[in-house]
Amino acid sequence: MMDKVDKEGSSMQEIMAILPASVRSIMTTLPSAVLEVLEEIRLRQNQPLEIRYGQQTSYVTPAGQITANARQGWIFTQEHVVKLLNQVSQHSLYALEEELKRGYITVVGGHRIGIAGKVVLERGEVKGIRDVTSFNVRIAREKKGVAQKVMPYLFEKGNLQNTLVISPPMCGKTTLLRDIARQVSYGSEWSSSRKVGIVDERSELAGCLQGVPQRDVGPRTDVLDACPKAIGMMMLIRSMSPDALIVDEIGRPEDGDAVWEAIHAGVAVICSAHGSDVGEVARRPMLGKLIHHGAFTRYIVLSRARGVGTIQGIYDSSLNPVRKEQPAWSS
Amino acid sequence: MVKLIGALLVLVSASMVGWQISRSYAKRPVQLRALLVALQMLETEIVYGLTPLQRAFVKVGQRVQKEIGNIFLSAAELLEQGGALSAEESLQKAILRHGAQTALRKQERDVLASLSQVLGSSDREDQQKHLRLAVTHLRGLEEEARAEQNKYEKMYKSLGFLGGLLVVILMF
Numbered sequence: 001m002m003d004k005v006d007k008e009g010s011s012m013q014e015i016m017a018i019l020p021a022s023v024r025s026i027m028t029t030l031p032s033a034v035l036e037v038l039e040e041i042r043l044r045q046n047q048p049l050e051i052r053y054g055q056q057t058s059y060v061t062p063a064g065q066i067t068a069n070a071r072q073g074w075i076f077t078q079e080h081v082v083k084l085l086n087q088v089s090q091h092s093l094y095a096l097e098e099e100l101k102r103g104y105i106t107v108v109g110g111h112r113i114g115i116a117g118k119v120v121l122e123r124g125e126v127k128g129i130r131d132v133t134s135f136n137v138r139i140a141r142e143k144k145g146v147a148q149k150v151m152p153y154l155f156e157k158g159n160l161q162n163t164l165v166i167s168p169p170m171c172g173k174t175t176l177l178r179d180i181a182r183q184v185s186y187g188s189e190w191s192s193s194r195k196v197g198i199v200d201e202r203s204e205l206a207g208c209l210q211g212v213p214q215r216d217v218g219p220r221t222d223v224l225d226a227c228p229k230a231i232g233m234m235m236l237i238r239s240m241s242p243d244a245l246i247v248d249e250i251g252r253p254e255d256g257d258a259v260w261e262a263i264h265a266g267v268a269v270i271c272s273a274h275g276s277d278v279g280e281v282a283r284r285p286m287l288g289k290l291i292h293h294g295a296f297t298r299y300i301v302l303s304r305a306r307g308v309g310t311i312q313g314i315y316d317s318s319l320n321p322v323r324k325e326q327p328a329w330s331s
Numbered sequence: 332m333v334k335l336i337g338a339l340l341v342l343v344s345a346s347m348v349g350w351q352i353s354r355s356y357a358k359r360p361v362q363l364r365a366l367l368v369a370l371q372m373l374e375t376e377i378v379y380g381l382t383p384l385q386r387a388f389v390k391v392g393q394r395v396q397k398e399i400g401n402i403f404l405s406a407a408e409l410l411e412q413g414g415a416l417s418a419e420e421s422l423q424k425a426i427l428r429h430g431a432q433t434a435l436r437k438q439e440r441d442v443l444a445s446l447s448q449v450l451g452s453s454d455r456e457d458q459q460k461h462l463r464l465a466v467t468h469l470r471g472l473e474e475e476a477r478a479e480q481n482k483y484e485k486m487y488k489s490l491g492f493l494g495g496l497l498v499v500i501l502m503f
Contacts, residue, residue: 021415082417090383091410091418091451094458097381128454 014109015041015139020083023049026074029064039170041137045081048073085132088113098226100128102202110140110207110214140207142215146172146309147179150300153314154180154270155190155325160244162263162295165272166281167302172309173272174204174248176302178215180270181205181246185218190325196221197242197267199232205248230254233262233269244268256286263295277301277312278319298322338502342495349491353484358434360480363473365396366439367466369403370446374462377455384418384451385410398433402443405429422447442468 012035016024019041026049027041040052048059048070058066059073067073088105089096099105104114114136120127154161163180167173187193200206200223206213208225217223222240224232229247236242245262247255250271262269275281278299282291290296294317301312316322369391376387385407392403402425409421416424426440446465449457 086417086452089451090385092377092381092383092385092387093452094377094455095381095383097454100454 011109011111011139011141012038014107015111015137018084018087018107018111018113019137020080020087022080023076023084026060026062026064030060030066034066038139040139041135043076043080043084043135043137045076045078045133047076049076081132081135084135097128100132101126103129104202106203106207106209108209108214110142110204110209112138112140112202112204114138140204140215141175142178143172143175143309144179144182144216146176147183149311150176150180150314151183151188151190152324153300153322154298156297157325158191160184160191160194160268160270161297162268163270163298163300164281164287164291164296165270165300165302166275166278167272168276168304169274170308171302171304173302176300176309177246177248177270177272178205178217181221181244182216182218184244185221193218193220194243195241196244196246197233197236197240198223198246199227199229199236200225200248201227201229201232202248205246230258233258237262237265237267242267244270247271249273251284251286253286256290259290260293260295276303278315334502338499341498341502342492345495345498346488346492349487349489349494352491353487355434356476356480356484356487359436360473360476362396362399362434363439363469363476365399366435366443367469367473369395369399370462370466370469374459374466377462378459381455398429401429401432402426418451419447422450438472439469442472 016027019027023043027035030038030051034051034053037054038051039054042050042052044050050057050059050073051066058068059070061067061072062074085093088107093100096105100115103116104112106112115129115132116134117129117132120130154163165173165176181196181198184191184194185196196218198205198217198221200208203226205215206217206221206223206225207215208223211223211225213221213223222236222242224236227235229250230252233245233247236245245267247259247269248271250256250259250273259269259271273281273284273287275284278291278301282288297317299313299315299319301315303310303312305312314322372391372394373387376382376390377384380387382390388403388407388410392400392407394400395403402422405428406422406425409416409424410418423444426443430440442465446461449461451458
């Protein structure tokens with residue numbers, strides 16, 4: 001428990017460190033009950049400071065009070081925009097070209113800052129965002145142990161199953177994947193430790209900073225940071241010979257081919273997709289094909305029914321609920 | 332005897348003054364060259380290495396001549412402190428702090444100051460443009476400094492000695 005509190009504290013500190021002094025001083029006066037469940041800080045030029053915590057959103061007054069009235073909110077001005085950008089980019093906007101193209105920046109601790117503003121085009125392609133005016137600071141919280149409940153279902157006769165995690169946005173999909181990676185890498189009572197490869201296209205799973213994972217993803221985990229998923233999976237299979245491949249949010253046609261390829265290369269694939277149940281996901285072209293061909297042998301469906309990360313159900317390839325695998329040492 | 336020693340002292344000190352002035356003329360082109368090298372290194376770090384500004388400053392500062400390097404090292408130090416200062420403010424402060432120890436004149440400091448306004452705050456292409464502009468600017472100043480060196484370096488050296496000699500002759 002102590003460990004968890006420390007973790008929470010440090011992720012708040014990381015967030016505070018990148019905020020301009022003026023925003024920081026307001027944020028620190030917020031009640032700690034709010035700070036503990038803070039999910040997003042939304043900053044828009046000339047608009048009041050907005051926060052999202054628990055299941056609700058509110059504005060924050062200059063005195064650090066929560067209000068529903070936008071007029072009372074503390075206004076984020078252009079000067080603050082410049083300061084925040086400086087802080088986030090370490091005074092080096094040129095180093096963030098790729099990030100500005102994708103529309104978000106990952107900072108120390110794996111937190112993600114979404115940005116919007118005026119898009120600059122070059123030959124019809126997005127070259128970057130100039131005049132950034134909106135920021136969405138998403139606080140990444142590492143919840144160790146969330147995979148504990150699903151681990152017994154992921155094995156069949158000691159073999160790790162190909163798994164698809166299905167969940168609407170903000171239901172703890174990435175957190176769950178990360179913890180599965182960690183548990184597989186460390187080993188648990190259901191399996192010995194295995195080599196894990198993570199293709200982390202959006203730097204969310206491992207939260208890499210200069211290639212080093214900022215989150216605990218286990219000792220036997222190799223991370224290919226910021227790499228497109230389809231290419232990344234093939235690269236990892238060839239170069240790192242993983243036992244399990246973990247990827248977040250597959251959806252493009254080439255991702256499907258890569259998953260197919262990986263499964264037949266004897267690697268267990270654990271990935272996630274947006275959706276609310278298996279039937280819905282099966283209607284999407286690429287995922288539908290994978291599902292009909294029986295690529296996945298486990299489906300984990302998440303929801304927010306009983307808070308973030310509620311496990312709605314775990315099914316096998318013919319969509320029947322799965323029975324728990326007994327710990328390896330007892331069979 | 333005392334007179335002779337006095338005369339000698341006058342002569343030596345006058346030549347020293349002349350030598351001192353001539354040396355500042357000799358130093359300026361050397362330091363300008365170092366500054367040019369520094370900016371070119373900075374360009375490489377920024378455009379090809381995508382190194383964050385603070386680390387780029389440290390790298391450059393350690394590799395060029397000490398007087399010039401100190402400006403960059405000190406700017407890097409200021410940038411690191413809590414991040415309250417912008418890149419512009421830190422570089423300007425560093426110039427104020429270490430500029431006096433260099434032979435750089437106001438023109439060169441102005442070039443650096445105007446460069447500091449854009450450093451780090453735009454994309455790579457733009458950074459490169461501004462850095463190149465500053466380099467061309469400094470090249471011109473370097474040539475000017477060399478011409479001045481040719482003209483005045485020897486002159487001040489002999490002027491010092493001859494001036495001292497004149498005083499000695501007048502004293503006798």
